[in-house]
Amino acid sequence: MMAAPAAWAADVRGLVTFGGLPIPGATVTVAQGTKKFVTVTDTQGFYSVTGPADGAATVTVEMTGFTPVTLEVTVAADAALGKAELKLMTLQQMQSELKPVAAAPFTETQARTEVKKTGNAPQVARAAGENAPPPPAETVDKAADGLLVNGSVNNAATSRFSLAPRFGNTASGRSLYSFSLNARVGNSVLDARSYSIAGFDTPKPQTSELTGGFSFQGPIKIPGVLRNGPNLYVGYQREQNSDSVSTPGLVPDAFERVGDLSHELNSAGQPLVVYNPATGLPYPNAQVPITPQAQALLNLYPLPNISGNSQYNYQVPLVTDTHQDSVNSNVSKTIGRKDQVTGTLAAQSTRTSYQNLFGFTDQTHRLGLNSTVSWAHTYSSRLRTNLSYQFSRQSNRLTPFWQNRTNVSGAAGINGNDQDAAYWGPPTLNFSGGLSSLTDGQSSFLRNGTNGLSFTGKMNRYNHNFTAGGDFRRQQFNYLTQANPRGTFTFSGAATAGTATGSGSDVADFLAGVPDTSAIAFGNADKYLRQTVYDAFFTDDWRVSPVLTVNAGVRYEYGAPVTERKDRLVNLDVASSNASSFAAIAPVLAGSPKGTLTGTSYPNSLTRPVRTGIEPRIGISWRPIAGSSMVVSAGYGITYDTSVYQGIALDMAQQAPLSKSLTLQNSTACPLTLANGFNNCATTTPQTFGVDPNFRVGYLQTWNLRVQRDLPHSLQMTAIYLGNKGTRGAQLFLPNTNPAGAVAVCPLCPVGFEYLRSGGNSTRESGQIQLRRRLKSGFLASLLYTYSKSIDDDSALGGQGAATLSSATIAQDWRNLNAERGLSTFDQRHLLNATIQYTTGMGKGGGTLLTGWRGKLYKEWTVQTQITAGSGLPETPLASAVTVAGYSAFVRPDVTGAPLYGGTGGRFLNAAAFATAAPGQWGNARRDSLTGPGQFTLDTALVRTFRLPEKLTLDLQIAAANALNHVSYSNYVSNVNSTLFGLPGAANSMRSLQTSMRLRF
Template sequence: MKIRPTLALSFVLLALFPFLVDAQIHRGTIRGRVTDYNRAAIPGVVVKAIHTETDLTQTTTTSATGEYIFTQLPPGAYQVEMEKPNFDKHIIKAELKVNQVLRLDQALKVAGITQTVEIVAPRTPLKKDSSAQGNVIENQQITGLPLDGRNFQELALLVPGAAPAAQGSAGSVRGDFSFNVNGTREDSTNYLLDGVYNIDPKLNTVAVRPPVDAVQEFEIVTNGYDASFGRNGGAQVNVILKSGTNNFHGTAYEFFRNSSLDARNYFVPADQPDPAYKRNQFGFALGGPIVANRTFFFTDYEGRREREGITRVTNVPTQAERNGDFSNSFLPAPINIFGQQPQPFPNKQIPSFFQDPIGVKIAALYPLPNRNVPGQNYVSSPTQRDRQDHFDVRLNHAITDKTALTGRYSFADRTLFEPFTGASYPQIPGYGDTVLRRGQNAMISATKIFSPSLINETRLAFNRVANAVNHQTQGSTINRTLGLPTVVTNPRALGLTFISVLGFSPLGDEFNNPQNTVTNTFQVLDTATYTRSSHLLKFGFEFRANQQNGFRDVQARGTLNFTGAFTQNPLADLLLGLITYSSSAKVDNHQHLRTNSYNTFVNDSWRVRPRLTLNAGVRYEYNTPAVDAQNRVALFDTTAKSVVPVGTGSMPRAGYEGDKNNIAPRVGLAWTLDSSENTVLRASYGIFYDQSALAPGEALYFNPPYYELNFNLPTQTSLVTLQNPFPNTFSAFIPKSVLAIQRDFRTAYFQHWNLSVQRQLGENRIFEVAYVASKGTKLLAGRDINQPRPSTAAQNLRPLPQFSDITILESRGNSNYQSLQLSYQQRLSNSLSVLGAYTFGKSIDDASGFFTSSGDPNFPQDSNNPGAERGRSNFDVRHRMSVSYSYALPFGEGKRWLSNGGAAAAIFGNWESLGIVTLQSGRPFTVALQPTLDNSNTGFANLGFNGNDRPNLVGSARLSNPTPERWFNTSAFVTPAFGSFGNAGRNIVDGPGYANVNFSMLKNISLTESLRLQFRAEAFNLFNRVNFDLPDNFVGSPSFGRLRSAQSPRHIQFGLKLLF
């Protein structure tokens, strides 16, 4: 459907209007009503909001109904002053959080002797004007709570409805942190830094993550947020950096970890020492005035240096096997060369003159065994090295009392060497990766106060993320040294061909590398608020231009596979130079993706009555389909039944037309139920569109003629040998896999709704019970539209036999989430702060993401029946509870005990205890057949587990007493009859649960009045509980049903910080 001309015209007019917004989501609002003690409104009261750290002031007067409002306020401490003749002056001291609407109602006393009345507002006020679910993580929690790696994002898990992403998910590799919220996907979270775009659009992950000491606070909104938020349909994470003030403040610190203080991992082999580990994190933060009350600066730097021994156990050939002597090895059958009479070698020894010289050299690349364990005769622990650097610079300048400028630049750089790249790749040293990542984020904003009721902010932002992965033998001419013919035409792809010898560790670098991606995002926003009477109006527009340039040389070096097809021993086949099959790719597919986003909205927060606020708004989002700037791409056309260039005939440049129907209404209320204003009922409903990551759009680049993957199989008359592993012409026809995009592809969206009751329990304690739900529609998912029906036929032809897989990207996914959520907050009451959350929920979908995760292929077993995939989400957590706390021990100056000083007070005084306790039930996983099995006889899928066939379920998978050796009832799963799919559902078995305690003790030592030293000792996984990963889920695997890995054991960290 096309946009009506009138609607299109209105967007053009909005773009020209000078007061447009994307919302002041990095700032806050203070509003209230001033009355006398009889609750009668007092108009004409002069109200000032003073930011205490910079003395910047806004002034307004109350309306005829006694209302006042301040918008576009930076978070921080405020002093709100109220004055009118014949009344005492009232001063309210309050803390304003990011994106908070802080209600400060006040009854004024008739003038008397007192003259000035000072009031301290509760640190944990009820949300009397907002219907959104979520929380603000304050600076004290960010800098105080124990965080392994000092990644403040992990504190998002303290919010109800949030849980870590599924094991092995696309966003959680290489130590990155990713999470799911309220049934939405991990790539559905929108990340903002000071209110501007902070995303790597390739996978929708964070672009720049500031250090802990640079963050003032961050807000995570999980459900029911107003129309000012957009881009993604999951959580909105808004991080606010610190600003300079009229006083100089700063920190300098170092944190240190060493393996000598750590517990032993459950799965480290008994005959091996613990791998070495060292980590140093160090840095500083400094802020202050350049010109008092006018110009302020803030800057920070953090470095991280990490060295970790990574242990891998694998199988390598013995010296005898490398020499061709299999007398002590499994070689049960004679060599079976097509068309020849089998002739067994005497004593299972292959004479040297029969051996292929290239095969002999390849076998010599293996190290010799170093332990006497059959099938696991080699262990190594090479060092993984991780270097990270980050800095920020921020300037704030008040041109006048009504005009201000802000500028910020953030930079993050990482160099990671991985000695091992994955379970399917070499498990011996020499074939690692070097991962290079650099993120940059810059922002300039100008704020203008036109009147107390109209404020405008314009922002320009730039975001750049560069990612590269280079293989360890990159540039090497090792193939030439081996005498192995190569298909590499691009020098950057030089290196060892990937060689798989079944039963042994593979050789060669990861065949997906090298790869390089650079994304640039340009953002223009104009922000304004307009207040009139009891209405707070927000409306606006945002434009983003995304560019992604790069390459991925997938299979450019080719692969060689030895499975024992000739001798029934894969290594013997290698020594004879007999290849089971080979593959290689012609790669000429440089990426130049381009897409733009246009967003506009209007929102009204209407205080209908003193105890009732209605929030209503509508948002419109249009994301242009991602296209190649040079049109050097092609897609499979489902109508023409062939691969065609984009932009020709009826094929759009992106493979589909843009979705222009993305209108998202939202409505909510906050109703204070009692006259004492201690109970608030909140509810909301809304539609939230979800912009997909760019990575799936790379499907455009993996079709002929720009990318062609060729397979070579031996026939009865022709062999594939090491002398010519990639023949240019071959008699066997191997159909090619191609990709397509649904022609009427649509933007995914979520519906959110919630109903909650919030109750004030004393001055600084709040309890909330909430029903929170979401429903996802038109979610991105893939399937093979060229899959044949299951059959026992020797040749089960596909619908289009000239092709192999035809993987199509579709907007067909659905999800549903329902939950009960409880939360408790206590802020600094009796030296104790507590933040608790509990969620009882269930998430169901038919695909939990586009990419695979451990235990879930996210690809249908039967692509002709994708509805059969409906089951629990791979991130479904039925029960999750988290509790964080900080407690200042009652010893030392100003405390209950040891308050008079002395040696005991110096030793035992000024200690704080902080911790995070987490309990979580297990996630589900899918039991599948071995990846090499095509039991249904429908071919191998292009994505997922390679083969996605599942077994038959013939009993209960649950065990009353599961153990690491048998986590579930493996006897309940059997291989189905050939030519049929199994009846076992998706994600029907629960994995291990999770329980963890992170604990820290810190001591503050006063050096001078403004200088103190802080010592910290932290333990992660304090009680050293073994938190197992998912078990082996493949029927037919030797370790089927066993737990084979675990998360980190107890780690100890020390820190020293200087604060002034």
């Protein structure tokens, strides 16, 4: 279930500085209506005030010798840090401060007596001020106008203003400890039913969500042992959630289960003709004998439970159960006036069980631990340093349904895959015609750890704020898993196709036990990857003038290529004279990294390091018009992506001769069957992956321009231009491949492997217009519209689109990688975000003067609404029935010129717009040339903070995700060979309700 962002009552936090340096001991007063809260800044200039309700507030900062500063702030959980820059008083201001005219001080004894008589401190203070005649100004002790000391007569009891008598004194009765309890509940009874793409309502399972936790904060004190101990924070949270999604599928029907395909039609609407792969003759009446291996796997498919639907014939609600425990702690101690030591420790355990379409329930157990120890030292008011050590450890264990349960492959007579009990289960079956893939999770145990050391120093000199530092991280990625131990079979209909037009069927191929392609990868399950990362940086925040600030710096970052602790990596050595055609390749091992073809010596990472990661950055902020609210800011920077090495090393760690790794295509020279589909062929290289040893780390250039100005009626408008340019992106292709039906240019050249190089490029430009209405009379709103366009020819973009090599896009034509240039997978042309918030009881027309029980009932309710609307994301049309060198789902069809959208039978895409490319030709459809379904969602929340007796505070939130219960889809089926082409692939979540409570005391 989703929840709208919380709007809890939050502390008012801020920073007070002078000339960029923190100011300790400044008095900060937060006023909200008739309520006032007072505190002072700490040694770092920070302040925090607890108590104000969410909404508008006025912050006044005062310090002897400085001009008072007043800020209008918004109290909210996500409010920005309030910043106040003090200015020295002028000589005239100081002289006027030294000659005040004040009422005679009211003695402490008199104040105490009057309080006892009336019991009304504000009235006593007011009366004292009214009755005491003002003395001559020259008789007033000027020293009394300096810094007031607690316990002097200058407290609220002697003030002429309406203040509590304790104001100005130490609140000794206030507890130094704070506690909070929180809970969030949800139940499927109030949630909408999942949308059914198949048009069939399945029973809604009973699901629930329960989250609870507590936190404690305060100093550690042990009587007689530890008087002034460190401050401790401990928080614990428990989540126990279940969720369900109605998932449709296409499974073999009663006829297909007995090999009867006589009722099926081909793409032209004619009776289907299927041929016997062994004899080349048509099966009589399309009756296909079922092999024992196919029968064993066919029995794992559920029976259809939907009739009358030509697209989907099966639907079931899939339930996911999640249990999570999280602990967070923080200990900090100030030592003297110059040192502070802080330690943090966070741990999280997550257990998840989830089902797939076949009823297989897999389980995962994730455990994470993060800790930090830091030491901050202040040498002077101008120089501060921070040194920290970080340690993290994460583990992830996946236990599939079939592990140690049943050896499905062995019982079915499937040979050549891993028969270890940890990897028992069926092989993965993929079908080009839309039949649901048979699959289950792979057993794995991952353990990652990081040790890091960071240093940061800050120095202020004149109008410059210098920051310099560096980081060192030693990372390890430990795997106990196989890449593809059970193997994968793909059926395209090629085996049972013959001379008749439209003949052949992927289901017939499966029943006959003849796959079009197969893939396998297993061997050394344990892999111990290591990487070292360094960086250093220097930044100057230069306040050139009151209207111009320049922030410039440079960063150097180096991420070493990943190595394996036991040197178990395999790459491909490509002869330099044949690098363009890959006519000759040979494996090269990290244990003996010298190429047998080229004689080249490689590092034990098998990829050469890139040490040119210099990243300059600059930003400016400028007020071009004096006295105007207009602010113009701009920036430019370069960032390197050093995270690409992990995926590269993981692919190199699962290859021959260290393990069995094959990608095969059925042919006369290399016949494949379900029984024997994982045996090596002389025409296929036993390695499946290679990378350019001179692979270069990609980098991203970013630039931006921003103009902001205040408008009448509490409005603020911002115009933003953002641009970036990616260089050296990863490109994945299949050497020596040709279009289906083409004559091989090099028949003896090695095929069946992927190769990675760094020649990609990407660009993205966007324009944004933001209109904000500041909080006024309880109303706050924000509107942000983004228009953008992104283009690339990369196979994997770090953090965007395909982020790992396992999900990377393979180029169609390896000799023309520029043809891959198209829209990025994350290109969303239009995006609109709107936020509306209203708080009752604020402003003249909002009921601020309402009192009594009506005021208590009506005031301080906050309603939040978030609206997100955007155009669809790009999708690529694929002709998955076409396989090349053992690979499929990367070949694109031809475009016929018919409209792309508006298909028949409820389809959003038009099947007539595409056709299989002519033999010997690559399809001319561009990558990501389709636009997926548009997105729209509206989330809302109702929030209030109740102030209870005994200093208790209760926060309540009722949130609704997709409050309008609007149906939207995540994607379309873009495989032109599938019977589901043009239909929605999945529906997004429907309406769900969630209630949250937090008790603070």
